Amino acid sequence: MISLYFLLCLVVSTIICQALTSEIRHGSELELLSKELLKSARQPEFFEWMQGIRRRLHEQPELGFEEHKTSELIRNELDSLGISYKWPVAKTGVVGSIGSGGKPVFALRADMDALPLQELVEWEHKSKVDGKMHACGHDSHVAMLLAAAKLLQSRRDLLKGTIKLVFQPGEEGHSGAYHMLQDDVLNDINAILSLHVLPSIPTGAIASRPGPMLAGVGLFSATIQGKGAHASSPHLSKDPIVAACSAVIALQQIVSRETDPLKAMVVTVGSIEGGRAGNVIPESVTFTGTFRSLSNEGLSYLQKRIKEVIEMQAAVHQCSATVDFMEEKPMPHPAMVNDEALYEHATKVGKTLVGENNVHLVPVTMGAEDFSFFAQKTAAAIYVIGIKNETLKSDQPLHSPYFFIDEEALPIGAALHAAVAISYLDTHSVATD
Secondary structure: OHHHHHHHHHHHHHHHHHHHHHHHHHHHHHHHHHHHHHHHHOOHHHHHHHHHHHHHHHHOOOOOOOOHHHHHHHHHHHHHHOOEEEEEEOOOEEEEEEEOOOOOEEEEEEEOOOEOOOOOOOOOOOOOOOOOEOOOOHHHHHHHHHHHHHHHHOOHHHOOOEEEEEEEOOOOOOOHHHHHOOOHHHOOOOEEEEEEEEEEEEOOOEEEOOEEEEOEEEEEEEEEEOEOEEOOOHHHOEOHHHHHHHHHHHHHHHHHHHOOOOOOEEEEEEEEEOOOOOOEEOOEEEEEEEEEEOOHHHHHHHHHHHHHHHHHHHHHOOOEEEEEOOOOOOOOEOOEEEOHHHHHHHHHHHHHHHOHHHEEEOOOEOOOOOOHHHHHHOEEEEEEEEEEOOOOOOOOOOOOOOOOOOHHHHHHHHHHHHHHHHHHHHHHHHHHO
16 A cells, blocks of 8 residues: 555656656747747847838828738738738738648737827938828837748748738727638637737836736717807707717716726717807717726626717707717727736746846736737737837827837847747647647
8 A cells, every 4th residue: 555655656756747847848948949039030130121111111101991001011021021921801901821721820910000190209210191100109010020920931840830920900990800800811810919019118028917908998979969049049049069068077977976986997078079159059069989998898888878878968958969889890899808828828938038027017008909809709918018218218108299119129029929929839739739
């Protein structure tokens, strides 16, 4: 009996030792891979090529579903690398493919549209398109993914599966991710990673978090229809301005008085338009806003109550109201919830790439990303790449006309993309087979 006990202990010890040895070996192999990829991405010739792509895109920004030159640049680069792709996907999108063509399939995503902003940063590669700017870093996202594609293509014969390169249009309010997912080219993906530059994280660092990370978001446009009159005769009117003001005030009470204060939700009215003269009561008023929640149930509740509040406040003032939630886009976007296993995998890779002290836990925010549509379909995670450098003034917020990027962060993003993808295939190929 005692000998059987010792034999059992010996077997268990052997298994544990073998597992630890395998883990250590895998860890050292991963660190070697990450360092090699980062070293390659920082080679002067490689870096200048990647930087040049980003700067060309920055000079020629294009809005959602209008990214024709951007798409052409991407396709030209993929052609030069010998990478096959499908185009068009969702009008201007491109999906490249590297590897065996079989399972597992890991995807890397970059959004590519710009914003309707006038750039106010004076530098050599300032936007050449009046009223349009890459103020959310999507030019850098494309450059990092193309650079990752170059790194991956040089190792294509070693890939234990397939890596898909997803260049997505229309992230800024157009639900481009949803429209790309309507194409069967993305039906076979097992997991997907997206990178986003962030000016609150210092250059050299990366950040993410497991589980909920970004809010789900909806948009609304409300029109209050009343009856116009001269300001001297308000009794002859049905004043839509008073009705709209009452509605805007009442909307603030949805979050403050109807929702659990421990569950983050937001209702914001951002624009209001009605009338052209100070002495005339207009026929109608239109106002627009956004609502956000960290749960899809919260989004549904807010949408229902926004409609009720606006319609009821309009009725109180003898006006009528129509509320449009832009559901045809479609809206709202679901909350972005990082897959915990994929987050842990990317974090492990990140630590080998930039060091444990440079892998941060990013706070949950009420910002939103249509990448959440991918997260509804498969295991998905977002990691942010720090670009904050006060000397370069690359600490301005996203969507600012003063937004600027520290391009020294680009090799980190390219290497992280490639290392996460390669190591994912390495660790999942056996299970898939």
